[in-house]
Amino acid sequence: MAHGSEPITRGLPLWPGRIAAGLVLLLTLGTLLAVGLRAGSAGRFGVADWAAIRFTLVQAVLSSVLSVAAAIPVARALARRSFPGRRFLIAVMGAPFILPVVVAILGLLAVFGRGGVINDALIWAGLPAISIYGLHGVVLAHVFFNLPLAVRLILQGWATIPAERFRVAASLDMSVWRFLEWPMLRATVPGILLAIFLICLTSFAVALTLGGGPRATTVELAIYQAIRFEFDLGRAALLAGVQFTICAVAAAAAWWIAVPSALGGGLDRVVQRWDTGGSTRFSDACAIGMAALFLLVPLTLVLSRGVTEIAALPNSVWLAAGRSVGVAIFSALLCVVAALALAMLRGSAVAGLAGTLPLAASGLVIGTGLFVVVHPVMDPARLALPVTALVNAALALPFAYRALSPAVEQVEASHGRLADTLGVCGMARVRLVLLPRIRAPLGFSLGLAAALSMGDLGVIALFAGDAEETLPLAMYRLMGAYRMDTAAGAGVLLVLLSFGLFWLFDRGGRHDRV
Amino acid sequence: MTASDGLQFDRLDLGQGDFSLTADFTMSPGGLVALIGPSGAGKSTLLSAIAGFLEPRRGLIRWHGQDITRLAPAQRPVSILFQDNNLFPHLPVWKNLGLALDPRLKLSEADRSRIDEILDRLGLAGMGDRQPGALSGGQASRAALGRVLLADRPLVLLDEPFSALGPGLRQDMLHLAARMMEEAGRTAILVTHDPDDARLVAQRTMLVMDGIVHPPIGTDALFADPPDGLRQYLGHSGDMSRR
Numbered sequence: 001m002a003h004g005s006e007p008i009t010r011g012l013p014l015w016p017g018r019i020a021a022g023l024v025l026l027l028t029l030g031t032l033l034a035v036g037l038r039a040g041s042a043g044r045f046g047v048a049d050w051a052a053i054r055f056t057l058v059q060a061v062l063s064s065v066l067s068v069a070a071a072i073p074v075a076r077a078l079a080r081r082s083f084p085g086r087r088f089l090i091a092v093m094g095a096p097f098i099l100p101v102v103v104a105i106l107g108l109l110a111v112f113g114r115g116g117v118i119n120d121a122l123i124w125a126g127l128p129a130i131s132i133y134g135l136h137g138v139v140l141a142h143v144f145f146n147l148p149l150a151v152r153l154i155l156q157g158w159a160t161i162p163a164e165r166f167r168v169a170a171s172l173d174m175s176v177w178r179f180l181e182w183p184m185l186r187a188t189v190p191g192i193l194l195a196i197f198l199i200c201l202t203s204f205a206v207a208l209t210l211g212g213g214p215r216a217t218t219v220e221l222a223i224y225q226a227i228r229f230e231f232d233l234g235r236a237a238l239l240a241g242v243q244f245t246i247c248a249v250a251a252a253a254a255w256w257i258a259v260p261s262a263l264g265g266g267l268d269r270v271v272q273r274w275d276t277g278g279s280t281r282f283s284d285a286c287a288i289g290m291a292a293l294f295l296l297v298p299l300t301l302v303l304s305r306g307v308t309e310i311a312a313l314p315n316s317v318w319l320a321a322g323r324s325v326g327v328a329i330f331s332a333l334l335c336v337v338a339a340l341a342l343a344m345l346r347g348s349a350v351a352g353l354a355g356t357l358p359l360a361a362s363g364l365v366i367g368t369g370l371f372v373v374v375h376p377v378m379d380p381a382r383l384a385l386p387v388t389a390l391v392n393a394a395l396a397l398p399f400a401y402r403a404l405s406p407a408v409e410q411v412e413a414s415h416g417r418l419a420d421t422l423g424v425c426g427m428a429r430v431r432l433v434l435l436p437r438i439r440a441p442l443g444f445s446l447g448l449a450a451a452l453s454m455g456d457l458g459v460i461a462l463f464a465g466d467a468e469e470t471l472p473l474a475m476y477r478l479m480g481a482y483r484m485d486t487a488a489g490a491g492v493l494l495v496l497l498s499f500g501l502f503w504l505f506d507r508g509g510r511h512d513r514v
Numbered sequence: 515m516t517a518s519d520g521l522q523f524d525r526l527d528l529g530q531g532d533f534s535l536t537a538d539f540t541m542s543p544g545g546l547v548a549l550i551g552p553s554g555a556g557k558s559t560l561l562s563a564i565a566g567f568l569e570p571r572r573g574l575i576r577w578h579g580q581d582i583t584r585l586a587p588a589q590r591p592v593s594i595l596f597q598d599n600n601l602f603p604h605l606p607v608w609k610n611l612g613l614a615l616d617p618r619l620k621l622s623e624a625d626r627s628r629i630d631e632i633l634d635r636l637g638l639a640g641m642g643d644r645q646p647g648a649l650s651g652g653q654a655s656r657a658a659l660g661r662v663l664l665a666d667r668p669l670v671l672l673d674e675p676f677s678a679l680g681p682g683l684r685q686d687m688l689h690l691a692a693r694m695m696e697e698a699g700r701t702a703i704l705v706t707h708d709p710d711d712a713r714l715v716a717q718r719t720m721l722v723m724d725g726i727v728h729p730p731i732g733t734d735a736l737f738a739d740p741p742d743g744l745r746q747y748l749g750h751s752g753d754m755s756r757r
Binding site: 414415417418420421422423424425428432433436437 | 565566567586587588589590592593594596599600602604605613614617618619665
């Protein structure tokens with residue numbers, strides 16, 4: 001037993017991590033500085049700005065509370081029922097994480113939008129139609145995305161209750177809810193609420209497609225409008241400062257409350273229980289059935305409508321798809337190289353900061369900063385694709401860092417000393433020891449980053465002209481022109497490419513050479 | 515042989531917090547020296563300090579008079595065999611051995627034939643291209659031993675390296691390791707918690723107990739008249755042959 005060894009040398013090179021950390025800090029805090037300098041020349045808050053702040057907070061609170069409230073019965077039902085398709089449903093619940101937002105929005109429009117299934121039924125029944133645009137639409141979309149996330153996270157909480165406890169509870173006739181489930185929820189739910197709140201603060205694409213107008217504009221959307229429509233960079237910068245402050249406060253709160261990891265496994269198990277007879281069977285079936293319908297119907301509608309359109313897609317969409325694939329692959333490489341470099345700093349404070357800061361950063365805020373910097377020098381549209389790749393890489397960095405950092409630690413723990421005595425240090429250590437041992441998390445991170453970038457509709461909307469359109473942007477513009485069938489076709493293509501890239505990279509990492 | 519020959523612990527203190535481990539003697543070179551003591555006494559801590567994974571709180575470590583206390587592990591005249599993970603599982607056997615010749619694996623034809631020669635001597639002829647996972651436990655141990663023999667380092671640390679093997683195979687490996695070290699003129703320190711291992715292959719034995727590393731004495735003499743602490747550790751009967 002070594003009693004807390006103090007290493008004399010560090011085998012892995014540190015310079016890549018220092019460069020990466022510097023770049024991340026420059027991108028997140030440096031752009032903020034640019035924003036701040038620019039905002040100095042702006043006026044004061046107007047009524048519209050206060051409305052945007054209020055709307056941002058209200059929709060995020062509503063979205064997170066409703067997502068978690070709806071997720072609890074679903075997670076409970078999944079935790080205590082075993083049925084055919086259970087694994088599939090849980091796997092599907094993991095998919096929205098890399099599902100392009102525009103595709104989901106199109107699906108929700110197909111159900112709840114004008115000319116959607118529900119409005120058709122209402123009109124047929126002689127009732128007034130409903131509109132999906134505005135607060136309830138934004139919240140609906142956020143629940144669509146975050147309900148599955150919340151279900152998986154809460155299900156993890158259920159999975160941590162040992163099976164023996166249920167046996168003890170049954171033999172003593174204790175209340176499972178009061179003694180086992182409620183304490184678990186009380187411990188996990190605050191962190192989950194906060195995580196979803198944070199996600200809803202920075203989901204620009206949802207606000208762009210379903211929000212708008214004086215009553216449903218988020219701060220991010222206001223930034224976008226200030227740049228694209230009013231070309232008021234000072235006001236955009238001021239709003240970007242506001243957005244950063246809101247996110248920083250929420251992220252600081254998340255630092256105190258343990259926010260759970262969305263990437264955990266071990267959800268396959270159904271614990272044997274003795275309190276699941278009678279009416280609970282019906283309520284569980286309802287919870288699972290409703291959730292499945294809510295998640296699967298919109299997607300099925302888009303995909304089935306779009307499949308037949310793929311062959312007829314205009315050339316411009318294919319070009320956009322090509323650009324998106326290029327951006328996604330470049331962004332994924334950038335992200336994973338930076339994440340690996342940070343992970344090689346072995347848990348230093350700077351690495352932790354650089355690996356977490358992008359969670360609090362909004363792509364729109366970084367984008368505004370870059371826009372302010374670039375604009376005096378050249379036409380921002382010419383940099384649309386590189387900037388998009390860069391910002392996407394930064395936004396995916398925390399997830400890649402969290403996947404790679406433990407893997408690097410594990411390799412160092414099991415092989416570091418051997419490498420040290422042999423003098424396998426520096427880049428030779430990376431090439432000969434580290435990379436071959438972390439292929440699986442490397443592939444997973446590449447796939448995740450590529451898929452996230454592929455589906456991103458954020459900073460690209462800020463920068464792009466027609467010639468720099470990515471696939472999500474092309475799809476958004478088709479939706480804006482009410483070419484819903486073509487948009488659905490582009491949506492199918494986008495889903496195929498996103499999940500295809502993820503599958504390809506992830507699979508590549510798992511494949512063994514032996 | 516001068517007084518400074520061998521491995522010298524100069525008022526060495528490897529303590530951390532309340533834990534204390536001191537050594538202050540010179541171990542003359544040659545042969546295989548066992549290092550025994552109860553678990554938690556600090557056998558592995560001493561090895562870590564010699565190998566360069568642990569900086570001492572106080573004192574120096576010298577090899578043939580040269581201060582090695584602050585050298586990086588790779589710069590020390592030391593090879594080490596761990597309890598496990600002695601081979602990189604993703605590299606074929608010959609590359610694992612090749613790392614002893616060049617840590618960047620830029621190997622010449624001459625290097626390759628040296629590797630093949632060692633594999634031959636260890637009864638691993640033709641297995642150079644296998645992945646470690648395709649070797650039996652005994653074969654993997656011999657391959658790791660080959661790596662140690664290839665490295666041009668006079669002091670070899672064996673940190674219970676064969677403890678995962680069955681008893682018969684372990685004794686065979688100990689004999690093989692001791693013979694190879696002898697032939698190569700190496701000095702080896704074998705950490706073990708099993709006194710039988712020490713009696714089997716070690717001419718001399720160092721005892722770690724109650725925070726002190728004791729200088730090596732003849733293994734037979736040590737067990738013929740064990741000090742009180744060792745007697746307790748071995749069992750009160752005093753009959754050391756069957757524990």
